[in-house]
Amino acid sequence: MTSQDILRRNSGVEIVGESLATRALLKSVSRVAKFNSTVLITGGSGTGKELVARQIHAKSPRTGELFVPVDCASMTGELMASQLFGHVKGAFTSADQGSLGCFRAADQGTIFLDEIGELPLPLQAKLLRVIQERAVVPVGSHQAIPVDVRILAATNRDLKQEMLAGRFREDLYYRLSVIKIRTTPLSERSEDILILAPQFLAELEAEGHPRQQLNRAAMELLQSYDWPGNVRELKNVIEQAAVESEGEWITEEVVMSVLANSVGERVELGNPRVPAEEHSVRSSHLLDSSVRLDYSAPNETWPCLAELERLHIAHTLKHTYQNKSAAARLLGISRQALLRKLAKLGIPG
Ligand SMILES: Nc1ncnc2c1ncn2[C@@H]1O[C@H](COP(=O)(O)OP(=O)(O)OP(=O)(O)O)[C@@H](O)[C@H]1O
Incomplete structure (x- = not known):
């Protein structure tokens, strides 16, 4: 090809991969894409959670509308509520104009709340109300404005743990995790x-x-x-x-x-x-790395230079999968010099 x-x-x-885990993931994405349900995507950093969210949106009936990603970890202070729900003119000192906020910007489309575990508790309460009432109240206003937004959220934290620690609202967790998708480590x-x-x-x-x-x-x-x-x-x-x-x-x-x-x-x-x-x-060839250096006083376990050199070379070879050229480069010596040392120190070449 x-x-x-x-x-x-x-x-x-596109989500690329043909492992069983990725095939199962693709199936889940296709299955949930057609519904309007909220989806919680969990998994380690860099496993493709945002990509999953983008695919759900792309395969959903909302595909022609906006996908609005929001990094909850990067929002700070008082402006957070305004970034999410918008504000009216004059809502605070610097608000010389009104703002839509992410939810209204995503109207008819999809909002992706990344790092949802980082959202402070007061905003969690506001988000819960938006989910329940399908309407946002901009900062500085009392008027609820209806929004039609599909909500996708992601986290690499254990939200159940966060719930137990009192850092994440239980009612919000259950609202967000109507459908759960987990990405697999590479x-x-x-x-x-x-x-x-x-x-x-x-x-x-x-x-x-x-x-x-x-x-x-x-x-x-x-x-x-x-x-x-x-x-x-x-x-x-x-x-x-x-x-x-x-x-x-x-x-x-x-x-x-x-x-x-x-x-x-x-x-x-x-x-x-x-x-x-x-x-x-x-690696299956794990070394005995139990040597502990103790420089407090010379004693009978004081390692000799040759022993340290032998261990260092053996560790380096382990990490280069026994590739001697790569090991020599890491050690800062020529391949020939490494071969000579291997012979001298009795390490199988
Ligand atoms: N299955 C995949 N096929 C192709 N590209 C992928 C795949 N998974 C992840 N990527 C790529 O890897 C990078 C990281 O993916 P992404 O941002 O979706 O991960 P994430 O889980 O949301 O990370 P974080 O938790 O750090 O926000 C992106 O460039 C994405 O396009």
Whole structure:
């Protein structure tokens, strides 16, 4: 399949993937799209919750009308109510004009309340009234204005937990979660990467980037990584690897160095090259990493330099899937020098 075919097949913002989880997701999207019910979309960051919301709108009878995304986490202070429900002229000091607010802007269409778990309690009460009465009362007014809006909401928080902690209203939760859709972490549907990665390369090509492909080992590496940032992180890694590759083929070495750097951004100070365990490449060859350094006083467990070097090299090889060129690059030495050290330290080459 050419990249043009890939793009044609996935034209627009489409949910891409053929894993069981993604097929089930697509079915749910098609099923709920035709109704007017409120939908709560839950799942980790970057798993495609907004994309799901856009698809529901695109497949719904409201498709010709506006889709209005609202990031509840970025709204602050007094202006929040006005951003959502609008205000009348003179409602507050800077209100020299009236404003529609997101709900009325989305009239006849769909509003997408992203990060709904971040909405402060007073606004949760107001939102509940809008849902119940299908009308908004702009700030500074007493008049309810009817709105016909489909409400979709998303969160990566556990709203039930938030409810128990008293941070989220129970009545609002049940109103919002009439239908629930859950997005799956990318690491649990790694077969989707076989389709997502070429899709992202085709998108880059459409933007004028030279045509590129991932070699088999690079693809295997992508499928074995645990993707804490999910599809968003995959998209970024593909773009970086494409930029850093000169020819048509993107190799596992380039992917490994991009992954090592993206992992490296999240590590603790003082140990900049060792990835945090929860973000590491999933590997069946786990090392014994139980060495604890204690510099309080020299004793019989004081590790010798060769032992530290051996461990550091072994960890690096683990994270490069035993790829010696990539490991040498991470260690800042030549491949030849690494091979010599492996032989000297007794690490199988
Ligand atoms: N199945 C998919 N097919 C194609 N692109 C996808 C898919 N899932 C996610 N993406 C892309 O990944 C990026 C992140 O997706 P999106 O913003 O929908 O995630 P999210 O779960 O809403 O993230 P957040 O919780 O951080 O807001 C977007 O560029 C989106 O287009």
